[in-house]
Amino acid sequence: MARKWTDQDGRTYPLTIPTTDPGTGGTVRAYLLHRAKPHLPPWLAVGATGVVGALGNWRWGDSAAAGVGLTLASVTLTGVTWWAGKSTTQQRRLHSAITVAAASAWVTAACLAGPTTGPLDDLFLMGGPVVALSWNVRMVLRHNDTDPQGGGDKGLLEKVGLARAQIGQAKVQPNRVTAPLALEPGEQTNDDVSKALARIASALDLPVSAVRYHPSPDSSRRGELVIVPEDMLAELAEWEGPSNLGGSIAEPLVIGRYDDGSLLVIWLPGDPEAKRNSTHVLIAGGTGSGKGETALNLMTEILSRRDVLLWVSDPKAFQDFAPLRPGMDWSAEGGADTEVMVEAVKAVIPARTRWLGAHGYRQWIPAAADTQNDPAHSCQAGRACGCTGMPFLVAWFEEAANTLRNLGDDAFTGIAQEARSAGVSLIVSLQRPSYDQMSTSTRASLPSVIALGCDPRDEGFSLPEAVIDAGAHPGAWGNRRPGYCYVVSPGISEDRYPSPGRTFAFPARAVPLMEQLAAWALRQGATADPVTAGAVTAVAGRAYTGRAPASTPATDGPRLTAVQGDDMNDGQGYGLLVDPEDAGIDPEVELPGDQEGDDAPIFGQETGRKPSPKEARELFALALEEFERAGQMVVGPKDFMDWCDRNNLGRSWVSKRLKDAALEGRLEPTNTTGRWRIVPALAAA
Numbered sequence: 001m002a003r004k005w006t007d008q009d010g011r012t013y014p015l016t017i018p019t020t021d022p023g024t025g026g027t028v029r030a031y032l033l034h035r036a037k038p039h040l041p042p043w044l045a046v047g048a049t050g051v052v053g054a055l056g057n058w059r060w061g062d063s064a065a066a067g068v069g070l071t072l073a074s075v076t077l078t079g080v081t082w083w084a085g086k087s088t089t090q091q092r093r094l095h096s097a098i099t100v101a102a103a104s105a106w107v108t109a110a111c112l113a114g115p116t117t118g119p120l121d122d123l124f125l126m127g128g129p130v131v132a133l134s135w136n137v138r139m140v141l142r143h144n145d146t147d148p149q150g151g152g153d154k155g156l157l158e159k160v161g162l163a164r165a166q167i168g169q170a171k172v173q174p175n176r177v178t179a180p181l182a183l184e185p186g187e188q189t190n191d192d193v194s195k196a197l198a199r200i201a202s203a204l205d206l207p208v209s210a211v212r213y214h215p216s217p218d219s220s221r222r223g224e225l226v227i228v229p230e231d232m233l234a235e236l237a238e239w240e241g242p243s244n245l246g247g248s249i250a251e252p253l254v255i256g257r258y259d260d261g262s263l264l265v266i267w268l269p270g271d272p273e274a275k276r277n278s279t280h281v282l283i284a285g286g287t288g289s290g291k292g293e294t295a296l297n298l299m300t301e302i303l304s305r306r307d308v309l310l311w312v313s314d315p316k317a318f319q320d321f322a323p324l325r326p327g328m329d330w331s332a333e334g335g336a337d338t339e340v341m342v343e344a345v346k347a348v349i350p351a352r353t354r355w356l357g358a359h360g361y362r363q364w365i366p367a368a369a370d371t372q373n374d375p376a377h378s379c380q381a382g383r384a385c386g387c388t389g390m391p392f393l394v395a396w397f398e399e400a401a402n403t404l405r406n407l408g409d410d411a412f413t414g415i416a417q418e419a420r421s422a423g424v425s426l427i428v429s430l431q432r433p434s435y436d437q438m439s440t441s442t443r444a445s446l447p448s449v450i451a452l453g454c455d456p457r458d459e460g461f462s463l464p465e466a467v468i469d470a471g472a473h474p475g476a477w478g479n480r481r482p483g484y485c486y487v488v489s490p491g492i493s494e495d496r497y498p499s500p501g502r503t504f505a506f507p508a509r510a511v512p513l514m515e516q517l518a519a520w521a522l523r524q525g526a527t528a529d530p531v532t533a534g535a536v537t538a539v540a541g542r543a544y545t546g547r548a549p550a551s552t553p554a555t556d557g558p559r560l561t562a563v564q565g566d567d568m569n570d571g572q573g574y575g576l577l578v579d580p581e582d583a584g585i586d587p588e589v590e591l592p593g594d595q596e597g598d599d600a601p602i603f604g605q606e607t608g609r610k611p612s613p614k615e616a617r618e619l620f621a622l623a624l625e626e627f628e629r630a631g632q633m634v635v636g637p638k639d640f641m642d643w644c645d646r647n648n649l650g651r652s653w654v655s656k657r658l659k660d661a662a663l664e665g666r667l668e669p670t671n672t673t674g675r676w677r678i679v680p681a682l683a684a685a
């Protein structure tokens with residue numbers, strides 16, 4: 001009885017290799033006939049030769065002219081056979097020519113002299129079977145080479161060192177063959193198949209990414225071998241606009257397609273019903289692998305949704321994202337601006353989590369972004385509170401290696417952990433996907449990855465080991481296949497992880513459409529809710545612009561008024577003047593160690609009088625105000641170099657004053673030594 005196995009979806013496969021012809025019938029006779037059939041033609045030909053000889057003798061036995069004609073015909077036939085065999089092997093050509101020469105010579109002799117004359121009958125009886133058998137032997141030998149019983153697969157498995165594996169009935173779809181594989185019990189494991197994938201690809205003369213293995217989750221010796229012979233992704237597909245303009249960020253974000261033509265999607269917020277967690281995403285790829293365009297795919301999708309804020313920091317000054325920049329809620333060009341954004345993300349997380357908790361949300365869901373009219377989601381007992389909804393927040397850090405290094409592993413891990421319950425997704429892209437760019441623990445805090453082509457040595461950084469074992473090899477692409485990627489993310493079936501996809505390409509003609517999208521986002525996209533706006537403004541002051549049409553001064557009036565009038569301004573929330581922990585500090589009290597003004601100026605004294613200690617402190621306070629007004633909310637001694645020069649003050653004096661200002665509550669330390677965040681004071685004015 002044929003053995004069977006059932007896969008995880010309940011499909012049953014026979015573990016026999018199907019024969020090419022089902023006509024074996026049931027009886028022994030039918031079986032023998034079936035097996036003998038291919039070997040009969042040479043014997044029939046021998047019989048036919050004998051009949052032709054006898055008939056020819058009856059017709060031309062006494063004709064001298066027929067003798068000449070038959071001899072010529074015999075020579076011609078042999079010549080034609082030799083000529084016709086020139087495209088076949090030498091051996092087959094010779095065998096055919098000798099067979100035709102012998103048969104036609106015997107027919108000529110039999111016609112002229114009679115088939116039973118002299119040795120002719122013996123020659124026929126001995127030579128005929130020899131010639132027929134010689135053809136049978138050829139056929140048997142040839143069939144043993146290729147094994148007509150499906151041994152093509154068997155041969156393949158033998159070649160790649162899996163000789164005793166059994167391959168089940170293959171499911172053939174357009175450009176995709178899926179075959180169940182069962183390995184020798186106790187001898188081989190799914191790991192052996194993973195290791196053999198490159199050899200299978202080589203035996204089939206296919207690229208390594210065309211062959212994948214999906215191990216069965218219930219067995220260490222069963223799985224499915226998937227072969228996708230043609231690279232359907234080679235032809236690029238262009239972005240044609242957002243997939244779901246005005247939809248929710250909770251709907252799938254479409255960023256490209258897989259090699260079987262299905263859509264490549266990713267989800268950022270979690271979904272309690274689908275038991276899916278919210279996620280942070282790493283975009284990893286070498287130079288030229290298509291990171292920029294992958295980011296455009298994801299950003300355009302985010303900007304086209306009605307209930308999400310997008311904050312982006314890009315040290316490359318928005319070179320790739322310029323058309324989209326006006327639609328972003330906040331954009332920062334690296335350096336101090338990014339430092340402020342990081343501080344702001346840190347500040348909004350607890351505020352948002354508190355608000356979500358107060359409104360009965362264990363995690364962000366689309367209903368959280370609507371006005372809170374449901375008594376089940378109310379911060380006031382027994383009745384709907386009517387609070388303004390809270391949009392989802394995506395904080396995007398391009399080329400983030402430095403930012404993350406400055407932030408430190410523990411800080412980042414903490415932020416990433418807490419952000420998920422605050423309706424915040426972090427997206428991080430790296431110039432080079434490797435551990436010298438990002439530590440192991442920071443990498444582990446980013447559960448999703450879009451892995452583009454990279455150096456083969458960095459594959460282990462980009463993708464989980466199991467996905468690489470299943471056949472994913474972004475290292476095989478390098479930068480030769482821009483936009484090709486593997487996506488590992490909650491919500492995507494694990495079977496899909498080792499399938500390559502390709503993001504949509506953004507040709508130059510997509511720019512006007514991107515600009516329109518940015519304009520749409522500016523007008524119709526979400527604006528920060530009072531809680532998020534309050535928390536970010538308390539940290540970033542005027543550096544936070546918010547998504548507001550150009551005609552509205554973004555940082556003035558409305559946003560701040562909303563914060564002041566909101567229920568968050570209850571003394572424990574995010575006030576605009578000081579951080580909660582600074583509330584007890586009296587700014588009027590003279591601080592110890594205040595020996596200002598005693599340093600030698602950096603560039604000598606001839607440029608002017610050294611200010612008195614009181615004047616120097618006033619100047620310093622004004623300088624901080626200037627930085628704040630300009631939106632530079634993180635400062636350090638190096639930012640004061642010109643200022644020191646102008647005012648005849650030394651840098652070590654500035655360092656001391658920065659520390660004093662921190663004690664006074666005007667500055668807050670950041671994770672980077674020597675860098676301080678200005679606590680906004682102007683916003684309340």
Ligand SMILES: Nc1ncnc2c1ncn2[C@@H]1O[C@H](COP(=O)(O)OP(=O)(O)OP(=O)(O)O)[C@@H](O)[C@H]1O
Pocket residue numbers: 236237285286287288289290291292293294431482483484502503504505506
């Ligand atoms: N999905 C895609 N389909 C077709 N071509 C693409 C795709 N993505 C990127 N490309 C092309 O590949 C090239 C490199 O892309 P891109 O600049 O996005 O790479 P990158 O990884 O951002 O490189 P770098 O790190 O140097 O900025 C560009 O010419 C781009 O048009």
